[in-house]
Amino acid sequence: MIAVSDTSPLCYLMLIGEAEVLPKLFGRICLPQVVQHELLHEDAPEAVRVWAADLPLWVTVYEHPHGMPAPSAKLQAGEQAAILLAETLGAEIVLIDERAARRVATDRGLRVTGTLGVVGEAATRGLVDLPYAIDRLRGTNFRYSPALLKATLERFGQK
Numbered sequence: 777m778i779a780v781s782d783t784s785p786l787c788y789l790m791l792i793g794e795a796e797v798l799p800k801l802f803g804r805i806c807l808p809q810v811v812q813h814e815l816l817h818e819d820a821p822e823a824v825r826v827w828a829a830d831l832p833l834w835v836t837v838y839e840h841p842h843g844m845p846a847p848s849a850k851l852q853a854g855e856q857a858a859i860l861l862a863e864t865l866g867a868e869i870v871l872i873d874e875r876a877a878r879r880v881a882t883d884r885g886l887r888v889t890g891t892l893g894v895v896g897e898a899a900t901r902g903l904v905d906l907p908y909a910i911d912r913l914r915g916t917n918f919r920y921s922p923a924l925l926k927a928t929l930e931r932f933g934q935k
Contacts, residue, residue: 808857
C-alpha cells in the first residue's frame, strides 16, 4: 500500500512514540520533499528533526510534482504537496490532520485519515493502546474537537 503523509501526522506520531506503526499499517510512507523540510525546520521538536534527518527505510521522499494545478491556495505548502503527490502516485491513502486540507483531498477523490485515525486503526490491530496514545497526544499541542475524539473512540471500539 502506498500512503502519502503531510507533516502533522508524522510529527505527532513521533512525539507520542508511535511512528513505527506506520509501516505496519501502510507498508511504505511517501513524503513530498517540502514535508521533510517542515519536519527539519528549526521550530520542529528536536526528536522530530532528528528522525527526519535520518529517515527510516520505509519512508521515501519525492520532489514536488510538476505541471499539476495546486489543490487550493488556502492550504499550506506541505498539505498541497501531499495531496498532489498522492494523486501522482495513485496512493491508497493520504495522512492529513487539518480540516481544510482533508476536505480538499476528499473532494479530489483521495482516501484520507489523520493522526487519530492512524492510532485508532493501530489499536484495532493490537499495535497501540488507544486511550494511552490519546493521553500522550493530549500532552502535545495536537488539536482536535471533542466531537472528533468521541467519534474516534466510538469508531475504534472504545467507550
